[in-house]
Amino acid sequence: MRELLVGRRVLTFSDRADIAVGIRAGHTDRQIGVEIGRDHTIVWRERRRNSTKTRGYKPVAADCKAEDRRKRPQVRKIDADLVLMVRVKADLLRSRTPRQIAGRLHLEARDSTVETMIKSPDAQGRTVSHEAIYQWIYAMPKGELAREAILLQSKRTVRKRRKPVGERTGGRIIGMVSIDDRPETAADRRVPGSWEGDLVIGRAGKSAVATLVERSSRFLIMLGLPEGKKATGLADVFIDRVNDLPALMRGSLTWDQGTEMARHAQLTVATDLPVYFAHPHSPWERGSNENTNGLIREYLPKGIEITSHQPYLDAIADELNDRPRATLGYLTPREVFTKLLNDNVATTA
Structure with missing residues (x-):
């Protein structure tokens, strides 16, 4: 039980993990609030905003939804300042890039000997970053861009989407702990x-x-993934299952460097299960898992769509767990x- 906190401190992932545990235990919002040291209305609002109809409240998914909500668009600096907007639009019409516009504005603002460029309205000391100009342009509807005759040198009207960590096909997972550091x-x-x-x-990898x-x-657990290989869904499924294991069986987890494990830090916080990553292209470092996956292919051959129906997957695991092994x-x-x-x-009795 934590001391009741006052103020506007946002909920942390640890709070959300504790809320999920309380929900699974059948506790009320008031009881959960006492456990995490927050008012019960905060717990009620958190569950209402970040639960789904199909999966209920999952801490990693809830944390991601809250983070996305914090990133919602705000009033942009250029839209809020008419003088700045007029200047930026005028310079864009003269085929100047956002970086050139921002650099010139900063020069005029800090050096009183530099005059306003010809055919550019006086910015009256206003400045703005090139990134803010790009974001302002990309936020405008295509029709408005056409009417204003605003066109970047790249000809783009929208920013190329960058996939979040956990969806990328390459790159390093943040905070990886190597198998070399495993106890x-x-x-x-x-x-x-x-x-x-x-x-x-x-x-097709879907x-x-x-x-x-x-x-x-060599005991096997198989977990259905309704969201496929997404890191958020994988972490939530793991948290539910790993927390059901006795503490004795939560020593460590060794995984390869696939980005489906990008949410390993949240998994560790919620379950006390540290995650270590094998070296690239080194399946022998997870030999038991590789051999068992070969046995699973007897039931789920390559080229088929894999179900997320948990009772069916449990039945496969049960058969393999009841096979006698020479080793x-x-x-x-x-x-x-x-x-x-x-x-x-x-031993502990």
């Missing part, structure tokens, strides 16, 4: 709770299932996994 206990198969994970991809394999027992002395993964849990209970 020695995580590499020791005799220590339970270390997991290896990856995706099994469906037809569907996928997440697979987790516990290194000591386990012909015990099944379920038998070894259960024994690990029972031994831990006996």
Whole structure:
């Protein structure tokens, strides 16, 4: 229970993770508010604004929605200042670039000996950045741009969309912790709770299932992904499932460098499960997971669309967890996994 906070401090991801845990436990908004140290009306408003009809309240998705809402357009500096707007429009009509316009405005403002350019209205000391000019242009409807005869040298009327982290096909994931920094206990198969994970991809890369394999027992968990490979959806699915695991089985997770794990930091905050990343093109660093994914392909062959129906995926995992394995002395993964849990209970009793 946290001390009640006053003021306008925005909810953090940790708060949202605690709200999700409280919802799953059946707590009321008032009870959750007491746990996170916020008024119950804040919890009610958070659930109302950031829940979905199909998936309910998921902390990573809620955090992303709140972040997007904070980025909503505000009144732009050029629109709010008629003198500045007239000057910028006049210079654009003379085929000057936003960087040239911004640079000249700053020069005129700081050097009184520099006169206003010919055919340019006096800006009266106003300045604006080139980025603000670009954003102002891109925010204008195409019809208005045509009427004002505003045309950039690039001929673009909209800014090329940059995909957010987690949707990019390349690039480095922010905050990655290398497998080289993984504790020695995580590499020791005799220590339970270390997991290896990856995706099994469906037809045309549009569907996928997440697979987790516990290194000591080879116990398999398969997770349906209704949103495909999106990092936000993957993190929320993981948080729900990992929080159901006993603390003993939340030692670490080793993943490859696919950007579907771009939300690893939120996953760790919500579950206390640290995530480590294998080296590129090194599947042997997640050998148990790679071998298990090969077995899964018996049920989900390449070229098919992979379902996100969890009971069906659970049935596949159940069959594989009940197969005796030579590497386990012909015990099944379920038998070894259960024994690990029972031994831990006996030790702590």
